[in-house]
Amino acid sequence: MSGSTMLEIGDLHVSYGQVDAVRGVTLKLEHGQIISVIGPNGAGKTTLLAAAMGLLPSKGILKFEGEDLHGLDVEARVERGLCLVPEKRELFGELSVLDNLQLGAYSKRLASAALKRQLQQVYERFPRLAERRSQRADTLSGGERQMLAVGRALMSAPRLLMLDEPSLGLAPLIVRDILAIVRKLRDDGVSILLVEQNARAALESSDHGYVLETGEIALSGPSEQLESDPRVQATYLGGG
Ligand code: ATP
Numbered sequence: 001m002s003g004s005t006m007l008e009i010g011d012l013h014v015s016y017g018q019v020d021a022v023r024g025v026t027l028k029l030e031h032g033q034i035i036s037v038i039g040p041n042g043a044g045k046t047t048l049l050a051a052a053m054g055l056l057p058s059k060g061i062l063k064f065e066g067e068d069l070h071g072l073d074v075e076a077r078v079e080r081g082l083c084l085v086p087e088k089r090e091l092f093g094e095l096s097v098l099d100n101l102q103l104g105a106y107s108k109r110l111a112s113a114a115l116k117r118q119l120q121q122v123y124e125r126f127p128r129l130a131e132r133r134s135q136r137a138d139t140l141s142g143g144e145r146q147m148l149a150v151g152r153a154l155m156s157a158p159r160l161l162m163l164d165e166p167s168l169g170l171a172p173l174i175v176r177d178i179l180a181i182v183r184k185l186r187d188d189g190v191s192i193l194l195v196e197q198n199a200r201a202a203l204e205s206s207d208h209g210y211v212l213e214t215g216e217i218a219l220s221g222p223s224e225q226l227e228s229d230p231r232v233q234a235t236y237l238g239g240g
Contacts, residue, residue, distance in 0.1 A: 004030065005065075011026055012061065022047050035210065038203070044215040049193070052069070052193070081158055085166065089148075093138030096133065097133045104153060150166070182205060183205055194206055203226055206223045208223060
């Protein structure tokens with residue numbers, strides 16, 4: 001399926017009452033790709049992901065493998081293979097790592113054998129989570145919490161993983177680890193929509209990039225090309 005369109009967003013609009021947060025965004029994600037959406041605070045990145053997931057109503061084209069997502073609620077979108085890792089990670093701090101992971105499988109209503117298999121895969125991908133399976137989530141480090149948030153999302157066996165600022169609040173070395181995991185997921189067949197304020201890390205890890213400014217796509221192109229674009233360098237990469 002690699003190379004064909006998985007997610008198609010066209011002239012998408014999302015508003016909060018009078019505030020137009022996403023204004024005519026068009027983008028495309030091919031199967032097997034990582035695309036990044038970079039842009040400043042308040043550009044509409046989170047809003048775009050929320051609309052794709054069905055957490056906010058939107059107008060325009062929003063299709064997953066050719067199917068219009070507008071008629072599908074969040075649960076149905078999860079069933080299709082979409083999954084969102086929210087910016088605040090939204091873990092249950094007082095619950096164990098294992099409990100948090102099991103909650104991720106809820107919407108798929110996995111049979112227990114399938115759940116075990118899924119859990120095993122997550123532990124293989126994140127040995128640190130396996131070591132800490134009985135530990136409370138709120139005792140984990142920032143990087144481990146992000147791993148848990150991604151691991152929990154993987155419990156629903158997503159085909160399109162949407163990540164909202166996975167680097168937020170993490171030290172550069174940890175960011176590198178997390179993004180290496182994201183690239184590995186892509187190599188294993190999970191397509192990725194990565195939203196980041198950390199433009200450098202996002203462009204280094206993605207195939208194609210979009211720059212979102214005040215709700216509109218200001219620039220887009222292959223990530224390497226964006227990295228060397230003087231406008232991107234001046235505004236988002238600290239002058240290169
Ligand atoms: P950040 O990196 O800070 O999360 P962002 O690019 O994800 O920024 P959004 O959070 O999508 O941006 O916000 C886009 C715009 O929509 C901003 O102007 C914001 O103030 C506005 N906005 C976001 N959430 C709401 C809300 N619940 N009600 C009203 N306006 C909102």
